[in-house]
Amino acid sequence: MLNIKNIHAQVGDNKILKGLNLDIKPGEVHAIMGPNGAGKSTLGNVLAGMEKVEVTEGSVDFLGKNLLDLEIEQRAAEGIFLAFQYPVEIPGVNNMYFLRAALNAQRKYRGEKEMNSSEFLKLVRTKIKQMSMRDDLLRRPVNEGFSGGEKKRNEIFQMSILAPKLAILDETDSGLDIDALKIVADGVNQLRDDNRSFIVITHYQRLLDYIVPDYVHVLADGKIVRSGDKSLAIELEKTGYGWLED
Amino acid sequence: MPEQIKTSEQENAEVHKRIEQTYKDGFVTDIESDTFPPGLNEEVIRAISAKKEEPQWLLDWRLKAYAKWLTMEQPNWAKLKIPPIDFNAISYYSSPKSNENAPETIDDVDPKLLETYAKLGVPLHEQEILAGVKTRKTPVAVDVVFDSVSVTTTFKKELKKAGVIFCSFSEAVKDHPDLVKQYLGKVVPIGDNYFSALNAAVFSDGSFVYIPKNTRCPMELSTYFRINEMNTGQFERTMIIADDGAEVSYLEGCTAPMRDENQLHAAVVELFILNDAKIKYSTVQNWYPGDENGKGGIFNFVTKRAACNGVNAKVSWTQVETGSAITWKYPSCILRGDNSRGEFYSVALTNNYQQADTGTKMIHLGKNTKSTIISKGISAGKSHNTYRGLVRISKRAEGARNHTQCDSLLIGKNCGAHTFPYIESANSTAQLEHEATTSKISEDQLFYCKQRGISEEDATSMIVDGFCKEVFKELPMEFAVEAKALLDISLEGAVG
Ligand SMILES: Nc1ncnc2c1ncn2[C@@H]1O[C@H](COP(=O)(O)OP(=O)(O)OP(=O)(O)O)[C@@H](O)[C@H]1O
Ligand SMILES: [Mg+2]
Numbered sequence: 001m002l003n004i005k006n007i008h009a010q011v012g013d014n015k016i017l018k019g020l021n022l023d024i025k026p027g028e029v030h031a032i033m034g035p036n037g038a039g040k041s042t043l044g045n046v047l048a049g050m051e052k053v054e055v056t057e058g059s060v061d062f063l064g065k066n067l068l069d070l071e072i073e074q075r076a077a078e079g080i081f082l083a084f085q086y087p088v089e090i091p092g093v094n095n096m097y098f099l100r101a102a103l104n105a106q107r108k109y110r111g112e113k114e115m116n117s118s119e120f121l122k123l124v125r126t127k128i129k130q131m132s133m134r135d136d137l138l139r140r141p142v143n144e145g146f147s148g149g150e151k152k153r154n155e156i157f158q159m160s161i162l163a164p165k166l167a168i169l170d171e172t173d174s175g176l177d178i179d180a181l182k183i184v185a186d187g188v189n190q191l192r193d194d195n196r197s198f199i200v201i202t203h204y205q206r207l208l209d210y211i212v213p214d215y216v217h218v219l220a221d222g223k224i225v226r227s228g229d230k231s232l233a234i235e236l237e238k239t240g241y242g243w244l245e246d
Numbered sequence: 247m248p249e250q251i252k253t254s255e256q257e258n259a260e261v262h263k264r265i266e267q268t269y270k271d272g273f274v275t276d277i278e279s280d281t282f283p284p285g286l287n288e289e290v291i292r293a294i295s296a297k298k299e300e301p302q303w304l305l306d307w308r309l310k311a312y313a314k315w316l317t318m319e320q321p322n323w324a325k326l327k328i329p330p331i332d333f334n335a336i337s338y339y340s341s342p343k344s345n346e347n348a349p350e351t352i353d354d355v356d357p358k359l360l361e362t363y364a365k366l367g368v369p370l371h372e373q374e375i376l377a378g379v380k381t382r383k384t385p386v387a388v389d390v391v392f393d394s395v396s397v398t399t400t401f402k403k404e405l406k407k408a409g410v411i412f413c414s415f416s417e418a419v420k421d422h423p424d425l426v427k428q429y430l431g432k433v434v435p436i437g438d439n440y441f442s443a444l445n446a447a448v449f450s451d452g453s454f455v456y457i458p459k460n461t462r463c464p465m466e467l468s469t470y471f472r473i474n475e476m477n478t479g480q481f482e483r484t485m486i487i488a489d490d491g492a493e494v495s496y497l498e499g500c501t502a503p504m505r506d507e508n509q510l511h512a513a514v515v516e517l518f519i520l521n522d523a524k525i526k527y528s529t530v531q532n533w534y535p536g537d538e539n540g541k542g543g544i545f546n547f548v549t550k551r552a553a554c555n556g557v558n559a560k561v562s563w564t565q566v567e568t569g570s571a572i573t574w575k576y577p578s579c580i581l582r583g584d585n586s587r588g589e590f591y592s593v594a595l596t597n598n599y600q601q602a603d604t605g606t607k608m609i610h611l612g613k614n615t616k617s618t619i620i621s622k623g624i625s626a627g628k629s630h631n632t633y634r635g636l637v638r639i640s641k642r643a644e645g646a647r648n649h650t651q652c653d654s655l656l657i658g659k660n661c662g663a664h665t666f667p668y669i670e671s672a673n674s675t676a677q678l679e680h681e682a683t684t685s686k687i688s689e690d691q692l693f694y695c696k697q698r699g700i701s702e703e704d705a706t707s708m709i710v711d712g713f714c715k716e717v718f719k720e721l722p723m724e725f726a727v728e729a730k731a732l733l734d735i736s737l738e739g740a741v742g
Contacts, residue, residue: 048693048697049696049697050693051689051693052689071696072693072696072697073696073697073699073700073701073702075697076696076697076698076699077699080697081697082697084694084697087694088688088690088691088694090691090694090695090708090709090712091712091713092709092711092712092713092714092715092716093708093709093711093712097708098695098698098700099698101700101704101708102695102698102699102700103699105698105699105700105701105704106698106699141712158698162698162699
C-alpha cells in the first residue's frame with residue numbers, strides 16, 4: 001500500500017532524511033522508534049506533504065499513486081492521516097464544525113455524497129462512545145485550551161471519524177495517562193483491519209503492548225537502521241540507542 | 247457629457263470583470279439623474295435646501311456649518327494616507343429623475359431602481375417579505391437611499407400603528423420638524439470635526455427613526471445606502487431617538503459601483519437613548535474597496551455617536567467593515583445617564599491597498615456606567631488596519647467600568663496592524679481592563695487543516711470566522727450570515 005524508496009528530504013540546508021526505505025502492506029502496523037531528532041516526525045511530514053520539507057530524491061507510492069505529486073489535502077482525501085505530535089489550536093473554530101468540514105471535503109474529493117449534519121451527528125455519537133471522549137470537548141474550539149492528553153485523544157477521535165487508509169501516529173502516547181493510553185490504543189485497534197495500515201511513532205514500548213505491531217523499525221540519522229518484530233522494541237527498552245554509536 | 251462617462255466605464259470593463267468576482271455589487275444602474283454640477287459654495291447649499299423644500303432654520307443651520315467648515319482643516323492624526331480631495335470636483339446632489347415626484351408606494355418606484363435593489367438582494371416588496379416570514383426570514387423594514395435621495399421606505403404603515411416613525415430624513419424635516427429640531431446636532435455638533443461639518447452643510451438624505459415611550463419596535467429597521475452616480479459624494483444623515491423604555495434594532499448596509507476614481511462618503515449618525523431605552527445599531531459596510539492595485543474605492547469618513555442620556559440607557563454598535571478604500575470611523579458612546587451602557591463590537595477587514603483607522607470612544611460621565619469594546623482587525627495584502635479607541639472616565643463617573651479587547655490577525659507578510667488605545671481616567675474607583683493580541687494565521691494551522699482535507703481557502707476563511715466569532719454573534723442572524731460571506735469574498739486572493 002505504501003512503498004517508500006530511498007527518500008532524501010531536507011529543510012533549508014538541513015538534510016534530515018538520508019535514503020529511507022519502507023514498505024507497508026495493507027493491514028500492517030509498523031512501529032517506528034529512534035532517538036530524538038532522528039527524523040521520525042519529518043517522515044510523517046513528508047508523507048503528509050508539508051511544504052517546508054523538500055524531498056530531493058526518492059519516491060513514494062501510495063495505493064498505486066505517486067504520493068509526492070499530490071497536494072496536502074489530496075493526500076488526506078486519498079486516505080493519509082497524520083496524528084500530530086503537537087496538534088495546533090484553531091481559536092474560535094468549533095471542533096465539530098471543523099471535523100465535518102474536513103470529512104465533507106474529503107468525501108467531495110472522492111466523489112461521495114456530503115454528509116448532512118444529522119448523519120454526521122449520528123456518526124459522532126457512536127465514535128464518541130467508543131473513544132470515551134468528553135462531548136464538551138467537541139463543542140469547544142479545535143484544541144483551544146485542551147490539555148496535552150486531550151489534544152492527543154482528539155487526534156484519534158478525528159482519525160476514527162475520517163477513517164483513513166494509512167494513519168501515522170506521531171507520539172500519540174506521549175502525555176497520556178494510563179487510562180487514556182488504553183482508550184487511544186482501543187481506538188486504533190478498533191480501526192485495524194485488513195485494508196488499513198498504521199505507522200506508529202513512539203519512544204515507549206509500553207504502547208506496543210496495546211497496539212501490537214507487525215514490525216518495529218529503528219530510525220536513526222535519517223535512515224531505517226534496524227527492523228524486527230515486537231521483540232526489538234523490548235530490546236531497545238533495555239539497551240537504549242547507545243549501540244548506534246558503534 | 248453622459249457619452250463620455252459611458253466610454254470611460256467601458257474602457258475599464260475588462261479590469262472590472264476580474265474584480266467583479268470579489269466585489270459582486272459593483273454594477274452601475276443606467277438611470278437618468280438630476281445631478282448638480284461639481285462644486286461647493288453657498289449657492290450649492292441653498293440649492294440642496296431648496297430641492298428639499300426645507301424651512302429657513304435648517305438652511306441657516308447648513309450655512310452656519312459651511313462657514314465653520316471653511317475655517318477647518320482636514321484631520322491628519324489618523325494612520326492613513328489620504329490623497330488630497332478636491333471638494334470642488336464633487337457633485338453634492340444627485341437624484342434619479344424618476345424619483346422627482348416622491349413615489350407614494352412601491353408601485354410608483356422606477357422599475358430600474360427596483361431591479362437594482364433586487365440585484366443587491368434588498369427586498370422591497372412587503373407582500374413578498376411577509377410571505378417569506380413563514381419560511382425563514384424575519385421581516386425587516388427598509389429605507390433605501392440612492393445617491394442623495396430616499397427612494398422608498400417599507401412597512402411605514404405597520405410601524406405607524408405601533409407609533410414608530412420610520413422615514414427618510416427629508417420627510418422627517420417636513421412631518422416632524424419639532425423632533426428634528428430638538429435633536430439635530432445635539433450629539434455631533436456642527437463643528438465637531440471637518441467631515442461632520444461638511445456633512446452638516448451639504449447632507450442630503452438618510453433615515454429618521456423615533457420609537458415612542460415603552461415601545462419595542464415590532465420589526466427590525468434598516469437602511470440600504472447605494473452610491474450610483476459618477477463623481478458624486480454621499481452625505482447622509484441618520485437620526486434615531488429611543489424614548490423612555492423604547493427598544494429598536496437597526497441595520498445599515500451599503501454598496502457602490504466599481505470605479506477608478508475615489509468617491510467620498512461622509513455620513514453623520516446621531517443616536518439618542520433615553521431612560522431604560524435600548525438601541526442596537528449594526529452595520530455591514532461594503533463600499534467598493536478599490537481594485538487590487540489600490541485604484542478607486544470609496545473614502546468612508548463617518549461620524550457616528552450615541553448619547554445615552556437616560557438612566558439605564560443602553561447602546562450597542564456592531565460593525566463589520568470590509569469595504570472602502572479608506573475608512574475613518576469611530577462610533578462612540580456618551581454615557582451620561584447613570585448605569586448606562588455602551589458596547590462596540592467591530593470586525594474590520596482590509597485587503598490589497600485598503601486602509602482602515604477605526605475604533606470607538608467611550609465617554610463615561612454617569613455613575614456606574616459600563617462599556618465593552620471588542621475589536622477584531624484583519625489585515626491582508628498590503629493593507630493597513632488600525633484600531634484607535636478612547637476610554638474616558640470623568641470625575642463624577644463613580645464605579646465606571648470598561649473592558650477592552652483588541653485582537654489583530656495578519657494574513658501574509660506585507661500588511662500592518664496597529665493599536666492605539668487611549669485611556670483617561672479622572673476617577674480612581676473606575677475599573678479598566680485592556681487586552682490586546684496580534685496573531686497570524688500560522689503555516690502550522692494551515693498545514694493542520696489541509697492535512698485533514700480542507701483547502702487553504704476554506705481553512706483561511708474558517709480561521710477568520712473563528713477569530714471574528716465574538717462580534718458575529720452580536721449581529722442579527724441574517725446579517726451574520728451575510729457578514730461571513732462578505733469576509734470570505736473580501737479575502738479572495740489574500741491567500742496563496
Ligand atoms: N522546520 C524545521 N526547520 C529546521 N530544522 C528542522 C525542521 N523540522 C525538523 N528539523 C530538524 O530535523 C531533525 C529531525 O526532526 P524530527 O522532528 O523529524 O525528529 P524526531 O525524530 O521526530 O524527534 P523527536 O523524537 O524529538 O520527536 C531535527 O534535528 C530537527 O531539528
Ligand atoms: Mg518527532
